[in-house]
Amino acid sequence: MANNTTATLTILSQREGIDLGDFQRDAKDFGLPENVTLRIEQVTLFGGKQHGSRLILLTVGATTLRVIPTRGMGILDAIRGGVRFGWDSPVKEVVHPSFINQEASGGCGWLDGFNEMMVRCGYQWSGHPGEDRGEFLTLHGRIQNTPADEIVLEVDQQPPYAVRLRGRVDEKRFKFTNFELQTSLTLTPSSPYIEVQDTLTNLSSYDNTCQAIYHNNFGEPILGQGARLHVTGKKVAPFNDYAAAGLDSWAQMPAPTPNFDEMVFNIESLADEQGMAYALLESSSQAEGIEVAYQVASLPVLTIWKNVDTEEQGYVVGIEPGTSYAYNRRHQWDLGLVPTIKAKESKQFYVRFGLFTTEEEVQASKQYIANVQDGTPLIVESAPTVRINEQ
Amino acid sequence: MANNTTATLTILSQREGIDLGDFQRDAKDFGLPENVTLRIEQVTLFGGKQHGSRLILLTVGATTLRVIPTRGMGILDAIRGGVRFGWDSPVKEVVHPSFINQEASGGCGWLDGFNEMMVRCGYQWSGHPGEDRGEFLTLHGRIQNTPADEIVLEVDQQPPYAVRLRGRVDEKRFKFTNFELQTSLTLTPSSPYIEVQDTLTNLSSYDNTCQAIYHNNFGEPILGQGARLHVTGKKVAPFNDYAAAGLDSWAQMPAPTPNFDEMVFNIESLADEQGMAYALLESSSQAEGIEVAYQVASLPVLTIWKNVDTEEQGYVVGIEPGTSYAYNRRHQWDLGLVPTIKAKESKQFYVRFGLFTTEEEVQASKQYIANVQDGTPLIVESAPTVRINEQ
């Protein structure tokens, strides 16, 4: 299970006939030095609608991730240095896709399982449910409600001992979709970052539409009254009239607010010289923060989903880089936000989470964002990006 | 597993990491005296669409229940003293919810698994499928096609040795529904009764609609030519024009009748001093009967579903206390039958089944119903409660 430089553990592979089921391994199983913290465990859930769901608990250095292989390798949550990154959805179960009907309630069945820190939306379409060009598109596409296969852990044998968790997720419908997604999560013991490197391949001989939103969601303790967003952006605009009314304070977070529901803001990203854009949600104490960095080449826009309603309702902010905004696809053609994935083309999506648990980390991120933004005004547009009657 | 007064057996609990799988226990495992009959067994089903379904067989005294934890703790059937309470649906399998698509065939997919003696319908809505206020509501709501968690058996250690089977069933959709149902079935060795005590809690910070119908269904041998219904009621009215034509004999049961299809009758319940209303279906011999008693405070109306078609079609009568009638919700606002469950409110639903297997029991029930009704006329309204073009 090791070559000279990388140890590999196959967790699930129909092709190789491997299904480890519930297991655990630690650093020494991968031949790592004793001072390197690495632990992986898989548990199969049962009871209610989580019957058959699996969780991979991966601890690398000070970070513990909970990944859901049965839900497209989504990230349930992360803990670093005692700080939890994620949110408290009213949906408590890790719902198995066999209990999800995405067509339900006008295409909103996706909401029955929505509780993760990172949810991939896509990839043939994402966004709100509804009809576009004769097709009914369900909320946020199909990928998250698809179990992965070919799940592998790779552990570098030399410093900095990077650890990669990979998995393949298919999105297929004969004549319609022939996509294969290779997901990858990378952590390094000494680092506060989680890197998401996804490769989407259109195996078809025909071009197709391709939309992705990385629906990253954060609640307490990062979110709270006085928490603040910092972004690198060219323009911010409200999603609809309701958000327009809250445009002045789009980046300031209130305490849980009854009847707030959600305000959504659309941001045109501004990249640094490496092509990366940044959004930081810092806690009110400025001692913790979550930084979402993303490659603008494939994820040109950012949606801020300010859902600061009551705790029971899901007090949460989404920081969501995407190919597109959250509108139904029919509204995005005119915005130029329905990219094509060509026949045989592979697209890369890169998102990096900074799990910041010290003032220094937060301060450095804020400074970096200011530097990137320096000299570029963030234009505030008062009119919604799209005029729609629905939300 | 026992305190001073109650022994507890956890059957399924993700929280506690317990899943007993296939097991059996009997009275002595719970420290009961030898003359107390108690047996519990769980079996996992396989084959066809029942793959993964589970049955809990619970024998308490002379009664054996078959409960379906994977279908919201519904009751498949009951046998007392050799008499079966339940019915013979054309659906023979105990269908696992992962094979049910409630949106299918215009919202009628629920029918693919319908064969139980007691089916809970609800709780955000119940009734016929269709659009109401911009939402498409599937037939009879979602709760029955939801597997339970936190399943526990409690056995009282002192006479009368009451036995309670509990389970939790969630009904959740982010932004839409945040309900938790605590179900409880209570049996006592010396008694012919099964008590259903359900507590529905709206965990949300917002009010919601709440409809429930306890869809209790009985076929042979209780049902048969000459079987008769006795109810405590203020008013009976036909559901539609077709039922209006059979209003005269609404309480008399014919033999299986080709092309009868179904007649539905709506009853406004009449409660006794304890707030309970009653419906008794007595067999033609008057030697067996099923009594459905229910608390009118939360279940004010009763639907009689007279589906006395051929045996192959499902020869069955439903005795269905509810918050509402069986119409789509859009028809029930004007009737005042779309109750609200307030933020954080818990509602209690209480239904009691009397499994009567002697003339004395049947006679006593009939007499009691007559006493409750005494002096109150059951008004027969010839016009359907709601004028609709559909059924």
Place this chain on the structure above:
Amino acid sequence: MANNTTATLTILSQREGIDLGDFQRDAKDFGLPENVTLRIEQVTLFGGKQHGSRLILLTVGATTLRVIPTRGMGILDAIRGGVRFGWDSPVKEVVHPSFINQEASGGCGWLDGFNEMMVRCGYQWSGHPGEDRGEFLTLHGRIQNTPADEIVLEVDQQPPYAVRLRGRVDEKRFKFTNFELQTSLTLTPSSPYIEVQDTLTNLSSYDNTCQAIYHNNFGEPILGQGARLHVTGKKVAPFNDYAAAGLDSWAQMPAPTPNFDEMVFNIESLADEQGMAYALLESSSQAEGIEVAYQVASLPVLTIWKNVDTEEQGYVVGIEPGTSYAYNRRHQWDLGLVPTIKAKESKQFYVRFGLFTTEEEVQASKQYIANVQDGTPLIVESAPTVRINEQ
């Protein structure tokens, strides 16, 4: 497990409490002589959307079949003498029905799992999705996405040692459908044939509609440039205007052709004296071929689905005997192709696959087809059978 003449192995039976799971048996387990080749193996799949799917690998003589009990006893593919009969769909997984939502994308969710050599379409309806008489019908009906029960292997103890694999598949919806399908696949060690003998019983006391299409699909190596179809038929007509444009060469197969999409041809079958009609797809070398023979009494028409697009798109030809063509049911009433299955009636469907791997076999089939056709012209109608705006 044996009587005088037939050995029986129950593979799955809820009724008998038998689930063999992953197993294998061979000729000597069935008491057969050593020179008879028989092997059966079952494997449970995992990973992605094939979690829980099962495959039965059945080798009889020179033929190995892969049957999918969890998908209605469909045939994934067959290999005879090193030649594979089947096709390469972009859908690679053997998708478990719990991951299929047939209502998805306007009733096209069936396509998410479509990759078999033989797919049963039916039985209450088959054909394209859409509304008919107030019912929304999903693509090709429900049977293929239904797991089987009562799966049994029968092995004759005397020459020619016929082997039958049986399974029961239910199609049920309370008030709507009460069908039971008994499937049977028969192979004989010395023979190139697979016989499909299905019995569909309407258990209801009422008549119902009944449509079936045996969607048999073949790609390379049988299909290829220069492969040719030979049929016994009275008439061939295009399905729509697009197919009309390719009518001249309906029976000739091109190499994989970008943007070909599919042309569909409707054939009125011509039977021999035994009531059988025939379609042969011979490879360009004429050294291999697949013959589909079928009983015209219950399967009067044949659909040729010429989907000779690129390999990635699924380069495949369907040879599909049916009660009906592939149109939505609403178009077939006027064609007289919506048969009734009467109350309690059983219908037999018989399809036989000839897996031909020698020139002699191919030649003999071609000659037989010519003999049957002899003197009967195959009328070529240039107008589509049905004029529709959709495909």
